[in-house]
Amino acid sequence: MGLLLVPFVSFLILFFFGRKLPSQGDWLATLTGGISFILSFVIFTQIWTGTPQHFRWTWFSLGETTKTLDFSAGILLDNLAAVMLVLVTFISLLIQVFSIAYMHGDKHYSRYFAYLGLFTAAMISIILADNLLLLFMGWELVGFASYLLIGFWFEKKAAAKASLKAFLINRLGDVGLLLGLFGLYALFQTFDLTELNNSFSAQNPTISTYLTLIGLGLFCGCIGKSAQFPLQVWLPDAMQGPTPVSALIHAATMVAAGVYLLARCYAFFTPDALLIIAIIGTLTALSGGLAALFQHDIKRILAYSTISQLGFMVMGMGTGNPEASLFHLITHAFFKAALFLIAGIVIHAMHQGLNALPYHEEVDRQDIRNMGGLRRILPITFIAYLLAFGGIVGLPFFSGFLSKDAILSGAWAWAESKNNRLYFLIPDIGFISVLLTAFYMTRQLLFVFFGKFRLNLDPKTLRHSIRNEASVLMLIPVVLLALLSLASFFAVNPFNAASGWLYGGNQLMPQLPNMLLRAIAENHEIHVYTAFLSTTLALAGIAFAWFKYRNLELKIGRVASAYSAEPLNPIARFTFRQFYLNELYRFAFIKPALKLGKTVAFFDKKVIDGLLHFFGMIAVVGAKIIGWFDRIFIDGFVNLLAWFSGSLGKMGRNLQGGELQSYYLYALLGLMLVVLSILVL
Amino acid sequence: MNQIPLEHILGLGAVLFCLGLLAVFSKPHAVVVLMGIELIFNAANLNLIAFSRYDPEISEGQLFALFVMVVAAAEAAVTLAIVLRVYQLFKTSNVDELNTLKG
Numbered sequence: 001m002g003l004l005l006v007p008f009v010s011f012l013i014l015f016f017f018g019r020k021l022p023s024q025g026d027w028l029a030t031l032t033g034g035i036s037f038i039l040s041f042v043i044f045t046q047i048w049t050g051t052p053q054h055f056r057w058t059w060f061s062l063g064e065t066t067k068t069l070d071f072s073a074g075i076l077l078d079n080l081a082a083v084m085l086v087l088v089t090f091i092s093l094l095i096q097v098f099s100i101a102y103m104h105g106d107k108h109y110s111r112y113f114a115y116l117g118l119f120t121a122a123m124i125s126i127i128l129a130d131n132l133l134l135l136f137m138g139w140e141l142v143g144f145a146s147y148l149l150i151g152f153w154f155e156k157k158a159a160a161k162a163s164l165k166a167f168l169i170n171r172l173g174d175v176g177l178l179l180g181l182f183g184l185y186a187l188f189q190t191f192d193l194t195e196l197n198n199s200f201s202a203q204n205p206t207i208s209t210y211l212t213l214i215g216l217g218l219f220c221g222c223i224g225k226s227a228q229f230p231l232q233v234w235l236p237d238a239m240q241g242p243t244p245v246s247a248l249i250h251a252a253t254m255v256a257a258g259v260y261l262l263a264r265c266y267a268f269f270t271p272d273a274l275l276i277i278a279i280i281g282t283l284t285a286l287s288g289g290l291a292a293l294f295q296h297d298i299k300r301i302l303a304y305s306t307i308s309q310l311g312f313m314v315m316g317m318g319t320g321n322p323e324a325s326l327f328h329l330i331t332h333a334f335f336k337a338a339l340f341l342i343a344g345i346v347i348h349a350m351h352q353g354l355n356a357l358p359y360h361e362e363v364d365r366q367d368i369r370n371m372g373g374l375r376r377i378l379p380i381t382f383i384a385y386l387l388a389f390g391g392i393v394g395l396p397f398f399s400g401f402l403s404k405d406a407i408l409s410g411a412w413a414w415a416e417s418k419n420n421r422l423y424f425l426i427p428d429i430g431f432i433s434v435l436l437t438a439f440y441m442t443r444q445l446l447f448v449f450f451g452k453f454r455l456n457l458d459p460k461t462l463r464h465s466i467r468n469e470a471s472v473l474m475l476i477p478v479v480l481l482a483l484l485s486l487a488s489f490f491a492v493n494p495f496n497a498a499s500g501w502l503y504g505g506n507q508l509m510p511q512l513p514n515m516l517l518r519a520i521a522e523n524h525e526i527h528v529y530t531a532f533l534s535t536t537l538a539l540a541g542i543a544f545a546w547f548k549y550r551n552l553e554l555k556i557g558r559v560a561s562a563y564s565a566e567p568l569n570p571i572a573r574f575t576f577r578q579f580y581l582n583e584l585y586r587f588a589f590i591k592p593a594l595k596l597g598k599t600v601a602f603f604d605k606k607v608i609d610g611l612l613h614f615f616g617m618i619a620v621v622g623a624k625i626i627g628w629f630d631r632i633f634i635d636g637f638v639n640l641l642a643w644f645s646g647s648l649g650k651m652g653r654n655l656q657g658g659e660l661q662s663y664y665l666y667a668l669l670g671l672m673l674v675v676l677s678i679l680v681l
Numbered sequence: 682m683n684q685i686p687l688e689h690i691l692g693l694g695a696v697l698f699c700l701g702l703l704a705v706f707s708k709p710h711a712v713v714v715l716m717g718i719e720l721i722f723n724a725a726n727l728n729l730i731a732f733s734r735y736d737p738e739i740s741e742g743q744l745f746a747l748f749v750m751v752v753a754a755a756e757a758a759v760t761l762a763i764v765l766r767v768y769q770l771f772k773t774s775n776v777d778e779l780n781t782l783k784g
Contacts, residue, residue, distance in 0.1 A: 660776050661706050661714075668702070 029113035030100065033093040036120065040085035047082040054130060054194065072192060076130035080326065084127045084260060087330055088253050091337050092120045094477035095248045098341055101471035102244055102348060112152060112242070119145035123253055126260065131191040132181050135264070139177070139221065142257060143170045146249050150241040162237035169234040173224015177261075180217025183210065184268070193264060200267045208270050215273030218265050219280075226258025226310045229284040233581050235307055236291075239299040243347060246299060247340030251306050252333035259313045259329050263322050278318025278411075282429045284311030289436030293443075297366045298343045301444050305392065306336060308433055312407055315430060321410030328403035331485065335391030335400060338481035342385045345470045345478065346371065346448060349378065353462040354455075368447035375449040377462050378469045382449050384482035389445055391485030393438045393538045399485045401535070404434065409530040427530075434534050438541025446549045690731040697724035711764045711774040715757065722753045 055075045096116060103112050122141035129135035144167075151163030185191060187210070188199050222228065227235040238250050249255070262269075262277070269277065288308030295301045309332050316325030343366075350365040364370060375382040390398035394405070411427040463469050655666065697720055704717025726746040733742025768774045 659780050665706055 029117055030096045033096045037089040037093045040089045044082040044086045047077050047079060071133060073134050074130040075128045076193060080263060081127050087333055088123050091252045091333060092248055094480060095244045098474050098477045099244045101473040102344055103242060115145055115148050119249060126257055130193055133191040136181060142254050146254055149245040149249060150238045152241055159240035162240040166234040166238050169231050170224045173221050173231060176217045176220020180214045183214035183217060197267050212270045212272045215269040216276060219277055222258030222262055226255050227307050228314055229280050229287060232284060232307045236300050236303045239303050243340060243344035247337045251336040251340050255310055256329045256333060259325060262317045263326055266322050274318050278315055278426055281311045281314030281318050282426045285315060285433040286429050289433045292440040296369055298346060298368050299366055301440060302339055302343060308437060316407035316410060319411040319414040321407060324406035324410050328407055331399035331403045334481050335388040335485035338384060338388040338478055338485060341478045342381055345381050345474055349462040368444060370455055371448045372451040373453045380469060380475055384478045387482040388485050389441055393441050394434060394534055395538060396535055405531050405534060408534055409527045412530055431533060431537055435537040435541040438538040439545045442542045442545035443549055687731055690727060694724045694727040709775045709777050711776050714776060715760055722749060
């Protein structure tokens, strides 16, 4: 509990008082980050291989006293949550340290750290939640923090648009998630994960279509959050945010929340739902890899690569190997965060070097065609990049090898257990993705670090100072993360993930009767085969890229914007534009929606407004008539009365007019009256 | 000698009286108003004299008419003096403008 509160308190303090704190409160954010990391590490040591802890209390109650619906809230600490906790707090701590140097001098420095605190708190609440409702709240909060951080430089129009896009697309997935939650509640009257798991082990298979739909609903949330195939378009645009944010949220933690959700709800998925999950994951892995092939933006390449790796994880889930998928989640978090932070260092260095140039405004700092030869200038960064590169490509001795191998052999065994050859497409496409990953990563490596620096500029100006290539605060996190992509942190035998502490022992998801894993363990052949094949493919990808980009045809001094923005080859352009998914959505959804909006507006204007105008006119005419009546009759009557009394008064006044002759007249009239009365009476 | 009928004389008197009243009420000038008053006096005198025909011995009516003429002469003197004073005070002898009597 305290763990959850620490980053949140940091968020509140920084958000409201950040500017007044010394050095704008970065030390506070880092301190709270450190405290949460230490706390979660303590929790980890207590929980790991121990008994899961479960604290819960009643959250709120609904309904009458006779039949109340109690909603509980609580914390579920099992091995999975403990590992994820350490992962999230560790990476977020490193990234806060990195950000101190990266964001230095930014206008909204303290607000940035406040948002990071909010994000960490939300992420921890997802991990700790013991029921789906609480998890959903954390889920939404995470999305909100992501929205804030993508649009952090909201003065840039692209950033503001990207944040909106990410938020809206996530909403789309959340609708499905919400529907799934409703369905689950309708069936089992509880959101509690432990109770749900218990009910599922005792459920009857008659309602399985319904369950498939529920599972797909839950998976929709994952599609949105983890940027799976039809909805992955927001993630590349999310790169408009600050680079450490991309590392933390859009590579390591938040996008993995979808995979975490799948793992948490794994028992609820029917075989049909799992098949669809596997297909979507495979498609994502392939499409992400293809889209990354010809990108020029250093961050966009990594973003597409993230999509591809997330596809891998989801494929692992779908093919009945959630442990492998979680294992890949963890290894991927480390090396992808490292890669993004390295991209941050490179971009930062480019900024520093370019600011001295007169034409620096036009030069894209993130275009890999403007870089080159950075291995001599930034040697430590280069070595860190090589480590993370080994991880993501899946070379032996690196963590990515272990986790990818686990997923692929799982998928292979899954396909073998089916009786249809078509199922082998899924591991096959997985292998193709390995090849693609190796290709585009090598391409990036060659463009950024090899060859010669391609701008008319002394590359030495890119260094932070003469002694240091970059700020120490930036180098330490990068080196730490890059080292963690070595296999030896996860397994003693670098060729067998099952020999490690994390994977293979049924540690992460003990509630599953993991038949498949046992099958893999027994069938050693598949394992060796996949390991061999994926290594070969990775090496082939590297070699292919090496031969294609070894002699870069780009000229020194020529700015990247001088080249055409898109590849000329139509197939390459097709992948570059991400299969025109954005355009498709614009054409298929946004335009019709706008058109619908316009039609409705037209209907409103003409019909509704017309009707209103008609009634308005009637009312106005009626009012005019009444007004006329008022003026003529009522006012006339009142005026008549007034006039009458006025003239009476005037008459009375005239009696006392002071004119001598009238006095005579009155006297005479009076006299005549007297005479008349005498005569008559 | 042809007797003038009494009704004719009384009619003339009434006409004179009315003319006098008209002058008193409608004429603006103070002196003309006085003239109207004289007319009224004379209408009354005419009546007195006409009725005195039925009283040949004592001729009280004719005497009374003489009295009236004397008093009227005196009254005319007084009112003319008043009119002069009024003219000196208000710089006008128009009775319409002399409206300071009102409360």
